[in-house]
Amino acid sequence: MASLRLPVPSVRLLRFLRQQSENPGFFCSNHNVSSLSVGAARKTQCLSRYQPFSLQAGILDFEALVPTRASRSVRIKRSSHPTFALRCQYNSTNRQPTPCKPAWQEWLWGSSGSRARRPGRPLEPDDLPEADGEGGNNSMFNTRRQLSKKAASEPRLRCTEVDDNGNVILVDSEFKKSELIARFGLLPRDLRKIDSSNLPHILVRPTSILLNLLHLKVLIKHNRVLLFDVYGTKASYPQSAFMYDLQGKLQQKTAATNGGLPYEFRALEAVLQSVTQELEADFEAVRDPVIRILGELEDDIDRHKLRVLLILSKRVSTFEQKAKLVRDAIDELLEADDDLVAMYLTEKTHDLNRQLDDHNEVEMLLESYYKLCDEIVQEAQNLVSSIRNTEEIIRAILDANRNSLMLLDLKFSVGTLGLAMGTFIAGLYGANLENFIEETNWGFATVTAISIIMSLIVCKYGLSKLRHLQRIKMQGVPPSGRDGDYHWFHDDGHVGLLDPRNREKLRRLQMMKADDKKAPKKSWW
Structure with a gap:
């Protein structure tokens, strides 16, 4: 109109x-x-x-x-x-x-x-022309919105593609998600795990293998490898090293009959090798500072060192969680026999079908890298355990120091109580009351001696009680009169930590030694 x-x-x-x-x-x-x-x-x-x-x-x-x-x-x-x-x-x-x-x-x-x-008033956004009825837009502020809507309606991914000879044929090429889904036979949720998820995943599809492990997001076909580029991260060097290693492995064409691996397994091995190397590098970067700070804390406990230990403890915990996720992803794939059989993509192109339990090659490949990841996880757990033990020891030392300070305070309190007893007696003697002690020559010396003796008695009694409360033993002679209360308990000492057979042998040896001591000694004459 x-x-x-x-x-x-x-x-x-x-x-x-x-x-x-x-x-x-x-x-x-x-x-x-x-x-x-x-x-x-x-x-x-x-x-x-x-x-x-x-x-x-x-x-x-x-x-x-x-x-x-x-x-x-x-x-x-x-x-x-x-x-x-x-x-x-x-x-x-x-x-x-x-x-x-x-x-x-x-x-x-x-x-x-x-x-x-x-006139004279500055131009505001409300003074600009409004949109017309046909959906047109005359405002310069809506250009960015139109571009963002267009980008949201047509999401794209940047990829690098490697052919079957190990040559890079596409670098930083943009593909629509719909094109990738139609070309590689994927599902929209598969690309969502690649695009927006950071959790490790290994997905096996009828014609492809999709991997999302740490810094690598890879799609493997029987004759193609597609590496999804991740921008805004610090994974440029690991990705470059992975591309170099991947090209080297894919160019080594060896027939499967001669003991060689097919194309998809060589690409999978390159991915797992890059992931394990990245895990080892991250662990080495975390382990050395932790060992150094633990050694310094054995000599001196400082507030700054405790703060550094706290930061390193968080890093080690984060690394341990990351390594566990990678190990669990490989373990989950090893538990699924149908996925292991479906990973033989080259044989599917030649219409060769395998039995459900015939997957020795890929299982051995995954098992080797699973052991490497499990070793890294175990070392990370040992490092976390060392940090926890050090924190408990430090806490125990601080508690012991706190108890020492409290004990010193109690000793001063007992001494003050003894002096208060002597002061009380001296106060009674110095009262303005008539008594016969003031008229004698030995009154002052007697009152002074009595005050000192009472103060010493009070101090000795308080310190003895304090020493008795401070004495705590894990093993020792029980107090008299309490043997009948624990008649059901027999302490074997360190013998209880041995194996039952060795425990019986050690008990017999101890009984023989006791009998030898009780036997009468024969004189030589």
Whole structure:
């Protein structure tokens, strides 16, 4: 539908307006636009009520002198953009405008329109033209939205492709997800695990093998390898090393009858080798600082060293979790016999079917790398265990130091209590009361001796009780009178840690030694 256009004034109408402006004493609020002659225009009478879309002419324009907001009709007339169409209907015969009902913005913000741009006011995004009814967009702010919608509707992945001879035929090529799904026989959820998931996965499909292991996201066919590029990560060097190793393995063409591996297994071996090398490199980068800080903590326990140990403990835990996920992914594949049989992609192209348990080659390949990953996981667990043991020992040392400080505090408290006893006796002697002790010559010495003796008695009693509470033994002679309470318990000492057969032999040897001691010794004469 064509946009509504404003009527073009005729030549006679322009002459009429010019003649009105030349007469200073004549002005009117409204004139009929259909009048064509000057004489007929002078005979028109002014209307008492102001009507919209009227024409004014004259020297004195009071509305222009008063700084008020421009009316909606004038604002619409000044706008030249087709989207600011008048909300009126025009009659082609007499060209008289018919005002329509105001919009909801006019009822809410007023008829003057708050969005009208005043002269001198900076341009705002609300002053820009709005979108038309056909879905077009005239705003420069919507270009980015259109591009983002287009990119979201057509997701793409950047890939590097290697052929059956080990040559790179495509570098950083963009493919749509729909193209990859149709070309390699995948499912949308498979690409979702490659594109958005960081968990290790090994997926076996009828015509391909999909791997997502750490820094590598690879699709393996019977004659193609597709490496999905991951941007924004620090895996550029491992990926370059993987491409070099992959080309070397794929170029070694050896027949399967001579003990060689098919194309897909050589690519799979290159992927697993790169993943294990990356795990070993990460473990070496974490293990050396941990061993160094554990050795330093044995000599001196410092707050800074404890903070470094905390940071390294988090790194080791993260690495252990990552290595476990890779090991579990390989283990899950080893447990599925149907997936192992389905990994023989080259034989499928030649219509060769295998039995469900005939997968020795790929099982041995996966088993070897599973052992490597399991060893890395075990070493990481040992390192985590060493960190935990060191933390427990440090905690025990700190608790022992805290107990020593508390014991020292208790000793001072006992000494203060003894001095308080002597002070109490001295206070009684120094009271302003009459007694016979003050009249004797031995009174002062007697009171002083009694005070010292009482203080020493109190201190000795408190320290003995404190020493008795401090003495804790894991093994020793039980107190007297308590043997009957533990008649059901017999302590074998270290003998209980031995094997039952060795335990019996050691018990017999101890009994023989006891009998030899009890036997009477024979004199030589």
